[in-house]
Amino acid sequence: MLKDILNFRRAVRYYAPTPISEEKVRECLKLATLAPTGFNMQLYELYHITDKALLEKLAKACLGQLTATTAQQMVVFVTRQDKHRQHAKAILEFERGNIQRNSPPERQAKRIKDKEKHYNKLIPFVYSRFFGLLGAFRKLFGVVASWFRPMVRELSEGDIRVEVHKSCGLVAQTFMLAMAEAGYDTCPLGGYDSRRIKKLLHLPCAAEVSMVVTCGIREERGIWGERFRLPFEEVYRNY
Numbered sequence: 551m552l553k554d555i556l557n558f559r560r561a562v563r564y565y566a567p568t569p570i571s572e573e574k575v576r577e578c579l580k581l582a583t584l585a586p587t588g589f590n591m592q593l594y595e596l597y598h599i600t601d602k603a604l605l606e607k608l609a610k611a612c613l614g615q616l617t618a619t620t621a622q623q624m625v626v627f628v629t630r631q632d633k634h635r636q637h638a639k640a641i642l643e644f645e646r647g648n649i650q651r652n653s654p655p656e657r658q659a660k661r662i663k664d665k666e667k668h669y670n671k672l673i674p675f676v677y678s679r680f681f682g683l684l685g686a687f688r689k690l691f692g693v694v695a696s697w698f699r700p701m702v703r704e705l706s707e708g709d710i711r712v713e714v715h716k717s718c719g720l721v722a723q724t725f726m727l728a729m730a731e732a733g734y735d736t737c738p739l740g741g742y743d744s745r746r747i748k749k750l751l752h753l754p755c756a757a758e759v760s761m762v763v764t765c766g767i768r769e770e771r772g773i774w775g776e777r778f779r780l781p782f783e784e785v786y787r788n789y
Contacts, residue, residue: 559730560773561737565620565766572600574732575623575765582725587717589673591637594718594760597626597751604750611746612762617737617772621764626747627722629714632756634677642669677714679707711758718760726763735768 579596587593599605600623608626612618645665649658678684685707695701704713726736739762747759 555727555730559726560735560768560777561617562735562764562766562768562772563615563617563737563774564769564772565617565622565735565764566769566772567620568622568767570622570734570766572598572623574734575625575729578725578728578732578734579625581728582721585717585720585724587720588713589676590641591634591673591677591714591717593630593633593637593677593714594721595628595630595757596721597628599624599626607750608747608762611750612739612742612764615739615741617764618739618762620766620772622766624765625722625725625763626751626759627718627761627763628751628753629711629718629758629760630756631677631679631711631714631758632754634673638669638673642666645669676705677710682707685710715758715760722761722763729765733767735766735772737764738762739764 576598579598582596583592599608605621605624608624609615609618609621618624642665646662649661649665653661675688685705688705689703689709692701692703692705696703704710722738726738729736742759742762744759747753747762748757753759
């Protein structure tokens, strides 16, 4: 049950030396790709690290945290906003066939035209970068348009970068839940030297490290006490 999986999942700080299955982790990563992303753009890459020498180097780049130095495997979640045109082209090609297979014949032409406008014009407009200038123009456009109708206002290059990382975070969370269902443990890391990690993984300049997740099987000392959460009443609002 999902409730059991959520209760099982903890941020594990110390792993046992017990090996875990590379194939099972890969399967969990496949399940993670089912997570939703903005515009279904899937602007991420998953770096599954199993090589012991590379794991040691990554642990150092993760500031020598115990969860990193004892991890049996790691996954580095990377955002690739620079691939928006390539992904948009692939999605549009799929959507043309999807519409032809699943839409009424009389509506297909209009729906295909709408998808072409969306992925050929809107997506490049939203995801392109140019030293902050395109983002400033989009932001101004959003503010002016919002005077006349509801409009997304978070259109600066920083806003879109945040959106891409949010989508990648959904993938990482789905992965951690899949790992919990498989009986494996994980810990998401926010503290690391991203420049060193990019160098170790030979990532291009435009790629960004979104999250590092360590993997293994917990030792008893790997769970640091009871779980703390704010009272539900403090965070829940019902209107």
